Amino acid sequence: MDVEAVLSETPLAKGVRMTDIKRAVVLGAGSWGTTFAKVLADAGREVTLVARRVEVAEAVTERHVNPDYLPGIRLPDGLSATTDAADALAGADLVVLAVPSQTLRQNLTDWAGLLDPSATLVSLAKGIELGTLRRMSEVVVEVTGVPESSIAVVTGPNLAPEIADEQPTASVVACVDPARAELVQHAVANRYFRPYTNVDVVGCELGGAIKNVIALAYGMLTGLGMGDNTKATLVTRGLAEMARLGEKLGADSRTFSGLAGLGDLVATCASPLSRNHIFGEHLGRGDSLAAAQRATRQTAEGVKSCRSIRDLARRYGVEMPITEQVERVCHENVPPRVAVTELMSRDLSAE
Numbered sequence: 001m002d003v004e005a006v007l008s009e010t011p012l013a014k015g016v017r018m019t020d021i022k023r024a025v026v027l028g029a030g031s032w033g034t035t036f037a038k039v040l041a042d043a044g045r046e047v048t049l050v051a052r053r054v055e056v057a058e059a060v061t062e063r064h065v066n067p068d069y070l071p072g073i074r075l076p077d078g079l080s081a082t083t084d085a086a087d088a089l090a091g092a093d094l095v096v097l098a099v100p101s102q103t104l105r106q107n108l109t110d111w112a113g114l115l116d117p118s119a120t121l122v123s124l125a126k127g128i129e130l131g132t133l134r135r136m137s138e139v140v141v142e143v144t145g146v147p148e149s150s151i152a153v154v155t156g157p158n159l160a161p162e163i164a165d166e167q168p169t170a171s172v173v174a175c176v177d178p179a180r181a182e183l184v185q186h187a188v189a190n191r192y193f194r195p196y197t198n199v200d201v202v203g204c205e206l207g208g209a210i211k212n213v214i215a216l217a218y219g220m221l222t223g224l225g226m227g228d229n230t231k232a233t234l235v236t237r238g239l240a241e242m243a244r245l246g247e248k249l250g251a252d253s254r255t256f257s258g259l260a261g262l263g264d265l266v267a268t269c270a271s272p273l274s275r276n277h278i279f280g281e282h283l284g285r286g287d288s289l290a291a292a293q294r295a296t297r298q299t300a301e302g303v304k305s306c307r308s309i310r311d312l313a314r315r316y317g318v319e320m321p322i323t324e325q326v327e328r329v330c331h332e333n334v335p336p337r338v339a340v341t342e343l344m345s346r347d348l349s350a351e
């Protein structure tokens with residue numbers, strides 16, 4: 001079956017046409033940015049990837065590889081990379097933000113003046129900003145001044161190495177404007193990447209950020225040698241606290257049983273590829289934060305977001321006991337085994 005032909009014949013919401021997406025730019029050539037650029041290229045889009053380092057840009061354009069982030073993966077011939085964001089962004093109508101949550105504000109401050117005001121912005125980052133406690137799409141609105149309806153969030157069970165290897169997965173494109181969500185959905189869909197739309201941006205962003213914290217805890221349990229009952233308890237109670245905060249902040253509770261909630265939570269917790277899982281496993285084995293950082297190398301968002309999510313929960317009076325304990329392990333030198341004991345000693349309650 002010719003997936004491209006099928007997709008181009010699929011009717012879109014009123015007012016949205018496939019021809020609306022001509023050129024895509026992905027800002028950030030790390031693990032997910034490079035993979036997402038491949039997804040777009042394999043969906044038939046013209047894509048430029050923007051890297052910080054010249055050697056990364058050259059490797060992508062000339063040798064079709066990004067060995068630091070995606071070893072063993074051959075990138076599409078048509079995918080080119082540059083370090084010149086201004087040149088890449090000229091005339092781009094789909095701009096994908098693929099940098100870590102805690103640097104997004106600074107990165108965007110540099111790029112904001114280069115964006116076409118009519119461009120669709122796509123946020124890939126899964127975190128909550130320290131200090132401001134903003135979700136990523138809120139940071140984008142604040143820095144660029146674009147309306148919420150121009151920003152889509154892509155999230156779900158999306159471990160980059162598996163997608164780069166073209167293993168089938170689904171994802172969610174969330175935007176308050178359903179037509180914009182459909183536009184992005186059709187721009188990224190390909191034979192191995194199946195996006196669903198959602199208008200619950202709050203729930204999708206919170207799901208993506210909170211699952212990283214629970215995956216850190218899951219990694220800790222692995223490092224401590226704990227078994228499947230303990231892990232299932234963690235995932236289930238982790239989902240409960242994710243939904244509790246989400247509902248308080250106005251999310252649709254159904255989001256948390258979908259791809260952006262349970263789907264991503266299960267994938268990230270269980271996967272030995274997850275940077276959050278790996279990081280937590282090192283802490284569980286007794287390594288220091290610095291040693292876990294060295295072993296993980298790439299961004300493990302939960303390490304910082306555990307604090308911002310804890311603060312958000314406290315601000316809204318929502319109980320998030322697992323998040324509280326992950327923050328104490330990561331930043332207050334509490335041993336993971338002590339954190340488990342404290343969780344097990346809480347007052348008994350109804351489910």
Ligand SMILES: NC(=O)c1ccc[n+]([C@@H]2O[C@H](COP(=O)([O-])OP(=O)(O)OC[C@H]3O[C@@H](n4cnc5c(N)ncnc54)[C@H](O)[C@@H]3O)[C@@H](O)[C@H]2O)c1
Binds near residue numbers: 030
């Ligand atoms: N890797 C995945 O499987 C995956 C999947 C879904 C979502 N995400 C999310 O996407 C976002 C990006 O993740 P990633 O996996 O590409 O991360 P990464 O660590 O692999 O790469 C980060 C990229 O951001 C760039 N960058 C720009 N400014 C930076 C700065 N000031 N500090 C550090 N890096 C800077 C780096 O050069 C690098 O290209 C994260 O929020 C992550 O949670 C990742």
Ligand SMILES: O=P(O)(O)OC[C@H](O)CO
Binds near residue numbers: 156159215
């Ligand atoms: O490798 P992680 O832990 O950042 O997780 C990657 C993705 O968010 C999984 O969906």
